[in-house]
Amino acid sequence: MKLRYFVSAFFIFAFGRFSQAQNTLKTSAKGARYQIVDAHPGDRIKLDNVITFNLTIKTERDSVLMSSYQRGQPFTTQVQPSKTVDDLMDIFPLLAAKDSVRILIPADSLFKGHEQDRPPFLSGKNASVVYLLKIEKVQSLDEAIAEHKAAEAKAKEAAEKLKTEETSRIAKYVAALSPAPKATVSGLYYQVLTPSAKPKPLPGDTLLVNYIGRTLDGKVFDTNLKDEAQKAGVLQPGRPYEAFQFVVKAGQVIPGWDEGFLLLNQGSKARLIIPSKLAYADRGAGNDIPPYSPLVFDVELLSIKPGKHPAVAKKTPVKKASGKKVVKKKISTKKK
Template sequence: MKKAIYFLLPLFALLTARAYAQDPRPNMQGTPKGAFYQKFTNNTGEKIKLNDVITFNFIQKTDKDSVLFSTYKSGKPVQAQIQPSQNAGDLMEVFPLLAAKDSALVKVPTDSVFKGHEEARPPFFPKGSYLTFILKIEKVQSLNDAIAEKKAEAQKLKDGEAAAANNYVATNKINAVTTASGLKYVVTQPSVKRKPLAGDTVLVNYTGRILNGKVFDSSIAAEAKSASLDQPGRTYEPISVVLGQGQVIPGWDEGLLLLNEGSKATLIIPSALAYGEKGAGQDIPPYSTLLFNVELVKVKPGKHAPASKTGIMNPAKKKVYRKTPVSKKKN
């Protein structure tokens, strides 16, 4: 009998140690799916409900306190609609415990995050470790209120786009030609060589900016380096585009057809001929007028489409101006 008791003692100790190890801090509470949380505040406002839209800031860390991401550093909080929780990592079990202006610490076991795909587990998240979130709920809205606010913000951007573009042209004293579609362009280096036709392949060097001067992409090494663009593996050379095939945004398709081989120009492209109401990633906001300094390096004759009766591209057909993703700045 004593032998049985002695045998059970170390087993009990082992099980107790394992159970305690699951809780990263004794004063934290657990959720049904295995996350742990500690509220720093307890505001008296109404708690977050299913389908609410929350705006929140967060810092994401490893067990060793290394910061992986911070919305404070990025300068922009994130939004999420509250849905039924699918796993511990979506934090949907924790959000309904909070109210507006509440803050909390949440620890998610990485064993649950990488369950079923251990090959994706990075070295800084060993088995038994936790992914840490420090959250602050900035705003809580009903779904209808959030949609209405988004629409109002979008309309404000849309209404201000033309004024901002015109102000840019006036401030910088750009003597641009405006086409029927709204594209503005100015030739900065003329050429007497041939113009391309729809169906021709053109080689183009370019640098793209938004109106505040921020460079979001370039095919030119010196320009990319000057703007601290992060373009790993990028080959800096003119890109190849078949015109009139929808391979590029409408503003490029239209603007490049106006240039001669060997010429350089600045294209001022309204969002209706670019990325419209959606924008493109973090670098190109919705309703952004884009500035491209382009050089039409070479024209290669191709199959020519029948001439359009109107000569105006359909602005509703929005494509990226090149196949590779828009580059991002280094942090």
């Protein structure tokens, strides 16, 4: 009897808390429902402020659609007048630094005008997308510009150091490898780990490959192999892990790949040590690949599908002189 009373009391309490939470939801000017779940003292965000925030977008059943935490970098934006329900510009001025808020965006509003893009799991009449937002930092425009310039200067200094040290870093890495890699004129190094007697690809062929990409210090930044991604902690939920396909010498991959795979036979495994000028140069690629970063790829050339190869111009044979003197006949222009 006591147990039944306890269970009943628990459900009444839980339902009461749920109803209270539902009742605390407010509606923004654009029609989003929101609830500030963690409020902090401080000035509210103003127009033209630059804010840094983390955002997770989920379904109402808690399936994560996108997360700045997963990508490892928060978002930054300047607060402007609100134009659409999902730009959150009417929510930001309600918050201060470190505040957290739960926002429900109606799917009807989110996909208005492009209903064909609406996924089946948001097809319900009152379906919503859940935004979980946390304000990390609030700055004036001048403060944000000053911080950006300082960060640029620091990044430029670090890039120059990496540029200066790149050649010696590659030389040190290559010297430790056995068997010794071969070098090409461009500065690419390649080390055949599992040889094959099968044909090599030609420019225009479609290649199917496996790869693991690392920095010189051994950090894995990308791979098409699920087990390797899981082991390195770079597994991307929802990504199809399968053999990677590209057309060689068609500008679809970094130059180091275009050059390196033409040196390999089908079925072979190899290691490519690619200088930054044949990869991402002074641009870098995300947090894992700074400017002037040499890259190391362990690759396997699975198959070659012949493509259209550039036509090779045929040489016109040159006739050798016979040595006989050619006598030209004079043609008379007089009429008979």
